[in-house]
Amino acid sequence: MAAPILMLLVLALPSGAWPGLRLPRRPCVHCCRPAWPPVTAPNPYALRNGAEEWGPLPHVRPTIDITILKGAKGELGARGCSGPSGKEGPPGVWGLQGRKGQKGQAGPPGTPCQRTYSAFSVGRREGLHNRGSAQAVSFDTELVNLGGSFDLVAGRFRCTEPGVYFLSLTVHAWNYKETYLHVMRNRQAAAMLYAQPSERSIMQTQSLLLPLAAGDAVWVRLFQRDRDSAIYGEPGDLYMTFSGHLVKPDAEP
Numbered sequence: 001m002a003a004p005i006l007m008l009l010v011l012a013l014p015s016g017a018w019p020g021l022r023l024p025r026r027p028c029v030h031c032c033r034p035a036w037p038p039v040t041a042p043n044p045y046a047l048r049n050g051a052e053e054w055g056p057l058p059h060v061r062p063t064i065d066i067t068i069l070k071g072a073k074g075e076l077g078a079r080g081c082s083g084p085s086g087k088e089g090p091p092g093v094w095g096l097q098g099r100k101g102q103k104g105q106a107g108p109p110g111t112p113c114q115r116t117y118s119a120f121s122v123g124r125r126e127g128l129h130n131r132g133s134a135q136a137v138s139f140d141t142e143l144v145n146l147g148g149s150f151d152l153v154a155g156r157f158r159c160t161e162p163g164v165y166f167l168s169l170t171v172h173a174w175n176y177k178e179t180y181l182h183v184m185r186n187r188q189a190a191a192m193l194y195a196q197p198s199e200r201s202i203m204q205t206q207s208l209l210l211p212l213a214a215g216d217a218v219w220v221r222l223f224q225r226d227r228d229s230a231i232y233g234e235p236g237d238l239y240m241t242f243s244g245h246l247v248k249p250d251a252e253p
Contacts, residue, residue: 118161119245120150127174127233130224137181137220137231141238156219159212163249168207169193169220172239174230175201181231182221185210189221201232203239209247218244 123141138155150157159165173179173195182189183206193206212218220242222229233239 116161116163116246116249116251117146118149118159118163118165119144119146119243120157121145121241121243122150122152123238123242124231124240125233125235125238128222128231130222130229132224134221134223137222137240137242139240139242143241144243154219156217157244159214159216159218161246161249162212162214163251164209164211164247165218165244166207166209166247167191167218167244168205168242170203170205170241171195172203172232173198173201174232175199177230178225178227179204179231180223180225180229181206182223183208183210184217184219184221185212186217197227 121143122139122145123143124137124139125141128137136155139152142150142152147160149160167183169181169183169191171179171181171193176197176199178197179193179195181193183191183193190210191206191208193204195202195204210218222231231240
């Protein structure tokens, strides 16, 4: 019934009479969806102070795709300064052994080794008896005499190459007689060779290492005490020998 009445009013009343009726106004909505904004919610776009215009529209912020505006890649910049070194890390795991490398080239020849030699070996074939006092033993047979440093008549070796020498004295004792000898360095006895009187003659040997300086003399002294002292010998055989050689020169490190 209300619908026909409203239709009559729309047709009968002029358009200027509608504001005076003070009818509630609602925004136009589509028939296919709910009203917007909802009636129950406050309407920010409603008329203000009886004005005919709507309120401000929503602010729309444009979005720009930066990837579209990205330019080409620039050139590589200069290398910066190195930073401070970090702390040393723990040692790593022991790696595998590498393959054996190729054999290198032979090096230049070295300086030849300059060895110093000094040696002598002499003997006495004739027997010797003590004549009542200490006496130097002379020799009559030369076996080795490098540099001619041994004097057979004087029975002395004069050291020309300082260092450590090995010396050896061998004699044949006389029956029923004492054999008492000293290996001398200058005027000092360095070693003694002794054989007691016996029914049998025996061979006796004394050896030692002795440091010698340049100019030192080494010789053999026949000594006598209460009994006669003698050394056995025969013209055909060599029973007594006295030998020495340089073991380590002082010039070597």
